[in-house]
Amino acid sequence: MSENELPEAPTEELDELDEDDRLRPAFVRAVLDAVEAGDDEEARTLVEPLHPADIADLFELTPQEDRTALARAVTDLLDADVFAEMNDYVREDLIDALEPHEVADIASELDTDDAVAIIEDMDEDGQRAVLRAMEPDDRAAIEEALSYPEESAGRLMQRDLVAVPEHWTVGDVITYLRKQEDLTTDFWEVFVVDPGHRPIGTCALSWILRTPHWVPVGDVMSREQTLIPVDMDQEEVALRFQKYALISAAVTDGSGRLVGMITVDDVVHIIQQEAGEDVLRLSGAGDGDINEPIRLTVKTRLTWLVVNLATAMFAASVVKLFEGTIATFALLAVLMPIVSGMGGNAGTQTLAVVVRAIATNQLTNSNTRWMVLRELRIAAANGAMLGLLIGVGTFLIFGRGDLALVIGSAMVINNLTAGLGGVLVPVTLDRFNVDPAVSSAVFVTTLTDTMGFFAFLGLATLWGLHG
Template sequence: MSDQPRHPDDDLLLETPPAEEGRPDDRIDDERMDEENTLKRGFVRAVRDALAAGDTGAVYDLVEPLHPADVADLLELFEPDERHRLAAAITDLMTSDVVAELNDYVRDEMMEALPAEAVAQIAEQLETDDAVQLIEDLDEDDQRAILAELDPEDRIAIQTALAYPEETAGRLMSREFVAVPGHITVGDLIDYLRDGRDLPDDFLEVFVVDQRHHPVGTCQLSWILRTPRSIPLSDVMKRDQTLIPATLDQEEVALMFQKYGLISAAVVDEDGRLVGQMTVDDVVHIIAEEAGEDALLMSGAGEGDINEPIREAYSSRVRWLIANLGTALVASVIIAMFGAAIEQLVALAVLMPIVASIGGNAGTQTMAVTVRAIAMNQLTRTNTRRILWREFRVAMLNGITIAVLIGMATGAVFTPRLGGVIAAAMVVNVATAGLAGVLVPVAFDRMRQDPAVASSVFVTMITDSMGFFAFLGLAVASGVAG
């Protein structure tokens, strides 16, 4: 067991399973964490009751033992009005570590509720990129008030970052890095690193710059430690390096790190001067954020955040439902055109949803592959035709396979002729789905629109409409239904 002092209310804090006998107890943070990092319901209730009773001292005593990440989780569990009162009761515990762990919506809400001086104090404790994320979504008046409270050096750094477009390297880069001239020796560099007072707490490599502050090479710390002190830095530095423009979109930054296996990279301004660095931990956040964002956009769910205000969640979702309603009407019109045939043969009404459903799934599969390929820069103007032909062949093979199965089953249950009709319609619709799954996202990308946003709506419209039209049209043309 840990010999750390335990708080009397530790048993209330987190749902923690007992340690197994004969096994060292390696539970984290004074046994306050379980495998799901879940705050106990009883503890949350105790905090809420103390807050409702106005006993701020009890609230503080309950929350004080928590890890900053757990304090952030606790704040997110409360309603907005309760959050403000809870934050006021634990002001001393609202550190930069807590703020950095908060959900974006909750963090913005909390920052708007706090006075400018308090937000400025939190921002000064954060690295520049984290401080930028803290205030970038606030109103301009709030931003100006907070910036006015900052030290001049921090204010200039944040203002410079805010001048770059959102979701670019300039917004996300760290301005804490080590840069030295190339004419010094390895020994000079080691002495500088040991004596330097304004160096970053953590860094992986040293950037070598020329007189104009342009990066000309890099040196990893492992090289520096293994090289004799008398060797000039210019003789051991790596001259080939990947430079990231400050205006480059964050998705492109992530792709560069993935493609070239980078751990860190220099960020340069439009004049080629070194202004910051991107590190792999930043890129991990970007990848997770972009992946989740694309998945939600494909479903039309907006940002999909459970802390998103109801009005914003409603507006982001309803417009795609309205668009979907419009596209669904197209399929309904096609069905209405063949109303007489459907009345004569009820089997058509039974079978036509199958054709549309299989086509929709086939289109979704192809669309998902295409959107991912576009996001990863694997699908470009150069290979679009090849990818289109590939997906068409895959769709044809899938269509024929499904057509044989559904044709045989329909022929056995209804008539062989109807089985042939649905088999032919299935091939046509699945092939159409394969083409639409590629062409629709590519078209959106060429129009400089995010292909993940609306592709699913239009692909579904195409597959549903073509499925109904092919099946009902072939049924009429073949004489199955007159």
């Protein structure tokens, strides 16, 4: 090679992320190869430029049996921010491999809500060991958070916030913010409290920065605020943030005292989590997490499959009632799954819309009747069109006008049943405080299968169809 020639770029130099900001398979392979070869320095060199969220993704993309070795190789890069971004199951695997004092050090660096997320899934002995290793103030905050129900505002809130009295001036607030070194660094508004530490208003940082120092806080604060009860379910919290376009909100206890705040970054995570949960529960797929242990996944899915099997047997018993009709006209056995299957699809469509409406508070007691009538009109229109199509198709294929009329009529009836059941089943479950996303699909499917068979075979019997 001559002096003027430049050396070729090393082929092992890799871009970490692709155009969609996902870790490239070649990069992940290079890190794992370095770990397997015992070259921890090379592994750290590759991983160090990554954002904490990307490091968390790296561990999620690493096979379970290799995660501990990767953690040992890049242990100095596994800070609190990385653990906060990790998938729950992956984080549990790594936490189980750490000593209690190491977990305590990580939890102490996190906001209270993130620390609770790490500790709450540990067994009681592990929790006690970690809490004993923490500083008294941190331990007290986490113990208080753990005392609240799971998926409540108390678990979600942060204890670190800025609260000032109403009689202070803007200048007093600015001086306080500058002198207090232990204040939280991430906040968008200052909460104004009365002598009993009950929130009476909020003051955005932008107002504080643009207002003369001598103006009292009470003159610039907004007395209209959305307060979050400490025991409110996190899904309801997310709905309030969405409805009122909140950036942060005060959390109050039973006596109305300010005990924490919730910020929009936590709520975005909750919205994503709750939306995913509802979709997966409708199918009985459990958490639907690819990192979930296989044994737990099998247990969750098998439970609902067994329930579905039982309901299918019930539907089969309806078919048995008409075995005489089927025996005289075997073609009915070929066509009846079409009626039940289309009814099930229609019911699933309605069910998905209604469950979402309930989850987002769009469907309430005041508009349930309107919703029922709306879905019945939709079901009638769809049923009429599908009935016409299946009737014409049946006539063209089999040349039987009576059979075409029966199957078309059964299609209309089952679609109406699907529309009615798709609304009433989740609404009824919700009235009895049962999550409609969990068990509605089983009931609606059973209803449409049973009615589909009953309507088609019943009409065929009444019409006297025979081969």
